[in-house]
Amino acid sequence: MKNERILIIADQIHDALPMPVNKFRKKLEDECFVIWKLPYFKKEDLTETPVLPDYVNYVESKNSDLHGAYLAAHFEAGLWPVVYQGENDGHLIRHVCPMMQSESEISSYGAKFDFYPHVDNPDLSITGETPSHRLGCCPDTLTLLCLRKEHGVNTSLLLLDQVISLLSEQTIEILSQPLFIIKRPASFSSESLVEGVPVIVNKEGTWYSRFDWHNTMGMTPAAELALERMRYITLEKKLWFNVPLEPGDAVTFLNQRTMHTRNAFEPRFDGSDRWLLRIFGMKNRPLETQLLEPESCLHHLRTL
Ligand SMILES: O=C(O)CCC(=O)C(=O)O
Numbered sequence: 001m002k003n004e005r006i007l008i009i010a011d012q013i014h015d016a017l018p019m020p021v022n023k024f025r026k027k028l029e030d031e032c033f034v035i036w037k038l039p040y041f042k043k044e045d046l047t048e049t050p051v052l053p054d055y056v057n058y059v060e061s062k063n064s065d066l067h068g069a070y071l072a073a074h075f076e077a078g079l080w081p082v083v084y085q086g087e088n089d090g091h092l093i094r095h096v097c098p099m100m101q102s103e104s105e106i107s108s109y110g111a112k113f114d115f116y117p118h119v120d121n122p123d124l125s126i127t128g129e130t131p132s133h134r135l136g137c138c139p140d141t142l143t144l145l146c147l148r149k150e151h152g153v154n155t156s157l158l159l160l161d162q163v164i165s166l167l168s169e170q171t172i173e174i175l176s177q178p179l180f181i182i183k184r185p186a187s188f189s190s191e192s193l194v195e196g197v198p199v200i201v202n203k204e205g206t207w208y209s210r211f212d213w214h215n216t217m218g219m220t221p222a223a224e225l226a227l228e229r230m231r232y233i234t235l236e237k238k239l240w241f242n243v244p245l246e247p248g249d250a251v252t253f254l255n256q257r258t259m260h261t262r263n264a265f266e267p268r269f270d271g272s273d274r275w276l277l278r279i280f281g282m283k284n285r286p287l288e289t290q291l292l293e294p295e296s297c298l299h300h301l302r303t304l
């Protein structure tokens, strides 16, 4: 099993989250993001930044204590790490760094183009929708741990509530209707579309979204217009918050209550490029029927 070694290491660690779980969860719910430091981070131990997805097995074996501690922090925070069928070759930890031959992609392996505001894995069901028994749901949280930073390259966050507060009632109403098509993002190995879904959903007074600047389309002229208005507002830079991440710092945010972005940069592919590690988390353990291989892995979610 792919993640076995790092999950075993994670099981043995109980001090990877540098704050009490209640404080972490309250901050996450109240502010939609938490910035924290991974105690197990040692800059000197890192390998070079990988330049091809094939290198990640080697990197994972060299940095396995770090990977284990990073997973342990999720378990301590009460978040269930997940990976999706067709993405990241079954690895729970995604290397967010420019990869050769993918540098022009709009994905975590890309670099050359701006990655505009988006929710990750937006084609899957979001909070407030009836979950599928067969397919995994859209991740609740996303965590990015900075291993190497690059001057001038930022992850920025936008709060969904702030974006919605700038939309008219009529636009909100249209965005809440099942009038949109979502293309599965470029990080997946095969293409797929979901049709007839809303962009935003309100559950008990709280908004959740699957907005993805690059992969959402309206199915009617009115839907396309409402989407265009939301797209335009998300590019308003005063809504963007640049997350200050130094090596060893992580940010955990609510994927469906925020949007995240990364600006364009020129990769060098010399082992020194910007490098983050991403983990998707669920607030609740997924249903057994949503698991791809329930007998061997409790973290791998079906998407097809
Ligand atoms: O590179 C970043 O800062 C974020 C990339 C991203 O959107 C992701 O990994 O989901």
Ligand SMILES: [Fe+2]
Pocket: 118, 119, 120, 260
């Ligand atoms: Fe993303």
